[in-house]
Amino acid sequence: MPVPAPVLHPPFNIVRLSHVDLHVTDLAWSRAYYVDMLGLQVTHEGNGSLYLRAMEERGHHSVVLRQADVPSVGVLGFKLFEEEDLDRAAHWFAAKGLPIAWTERPFTGRVLSTRDPWGVPLEFYARMDRLPPIHQKYALYKGVKPLRIDHFNLFSSNVDAAVAFYGEMGFRVTEYTEDAETGRLWAAWTHRKGGVHDIAFTNGTGPRLHHLAFWVPTPLNIIDLLDLMSTTGYLANIERGPGRHGISNAFFLYIRDQDGHRTEIYCSDYQTVDPDLEPIRWDLKDPQRQTLWGAPAPRSWFELGSVFQGAALQDSDLKATPIIAP
Template identity: 75%
Template sequence: MAIPAANLYPPVNIVRLSHVEFVVRDLKASRAFYVDTLGLQVTFEDSQMITLRALEERGHHCLILRKGDEPAASHLSFKLFDEKDLYAAQAFFESRGLPVQWIDRPFQSRTLLTSDPHGTPLEFYAKMDRLPPIHQKYGLYKGVKPLRIDHFNFFMSNVDEAVAFYNELGFRTTEYTEDEVTGRLWAAWMHRKGGVHDIAFTNGRGPRLHHVAFWVPTPLNIIDLLDLMATTGYVSNIERGPGRHGLSNAFFLYVRDPDGHRVEFYCSDYQTVDPDLEPLKWSLKDPQRQTLWGAPAPRCWFEEGTPFQGVAIKEPDLKATPIVAP
């Protein structure tokens, strides 16, 4: 299936991704990982929830940790340009027969909860509480020094359908992987904010969240984090990397939190603001697609992910196989 032409005038003006909510079993263990080890900043906490932001962010949070019995992702959240876009989003999702619900969320304005056609829970809002800047409070820079949330990647049972739907919402494709036997999409990277991606789709049992990624200042911060994790009881939480992706050109590291949620640290991708930028095509069998240099991805990286609460998981339509580490 061909990549659809970019929709430059979508019905809803989505600015960027905003945050994800993880259900975690032990808030104390999660706090030790995300705050004391990785370096995210606490903006609120009680016995049931912790909200976190990265060092360049002015919004109240980019990650919510909520106490629960089983690890899961509650929803993926996106910021809209203004309040009018909330009603445009409501009309868009209703016109496609998808559920819509107005909900109240702490620290943000009126919020629309809905889902994509595969059942991925999506949340849209226009305004979030603003906090004082901390990007020049260098005494707070700990761990990997996370600057901002960068993207979500999730498993989809049909990547072609996902790309077509999110293209309607104005996400533009920057890079994609095509299975040369069937011509189907195996993966795709799409953006709103002018980086390589706000969202990405990987062929697999889905919908499930593959990872959430944070932008860090330099590759050296990733090396520092590896040293820290290796000597503070987290060496087994290092899953993949460091290395450099062929796709996106990013320097990367993947780790798993105490509940198995996957987190990427990421820098050095490229600008994509030109509306006529042509997407880059990769072959599924190109070994430098996933790893320009570094060890190949382990099997768990292709098979394990975080389920969305209450969402049924489907087997992938495409049975193509990527290159997997032995």
């Protein structure tokens, strides 16, 4: 299937991805991992929850960790341009026959809760509490020095359908992987904020969260993190990398916490602001698609992901496979 034409005037205006709600089985362990080791900043703690932001973020939080009996993902959040966009979004999702509810969230104004057609829990807001800037408080920088949340990547049982649905909301495709035998999309990268992606979709059993990603200053920060993880008890949490993607041109590292939630540490992609920017096509069998240089991805990277609360899993019928490390 061809990549759909971009919708340049969507029914409501999504500015960017905003936050993720991760359910974890040991909040103290997760605090040590995400705060002490990675370097995210605590903005609120209490009632079994931990709110975190990165160094350049002015919104109250981009990650919420919640104590739970089993690991899962509670919601993916997106910021809208203005309050009126919330009502436009509610009308659009209701017209699609999808559930809508107005939800109370700490540190946030009106919140619209819904799900996409595959059950992924989504929420939208226009106003979140703003915090003082800390990007020049260099004494606070530690770990990998995370600057901002960059994107989500989801396993999808039908990437073509996911791209079409999110495309109606104004997400524009920057790069995609096509299976030459079927002509179907195996993966696609879509954005709102002018980077390579805010949300991407990868073929597989879904919906599941493949990873969230944080932008860091330089590749050297990733090397420093590897030294830190390998000498402080987190060696087994390193899954893949470092390396450079063909898609997005990003320098990367993938790590997984003890609950299996995967984080990509990420830098060096490119600007995609122009509305007439042509998507870049990659063939699924191109060995430099996923890894321009570095070791091929391990099998875990293609098979393991975090489940969404309340979403039923469905296998993909596209059985094409990329290059997988032994």
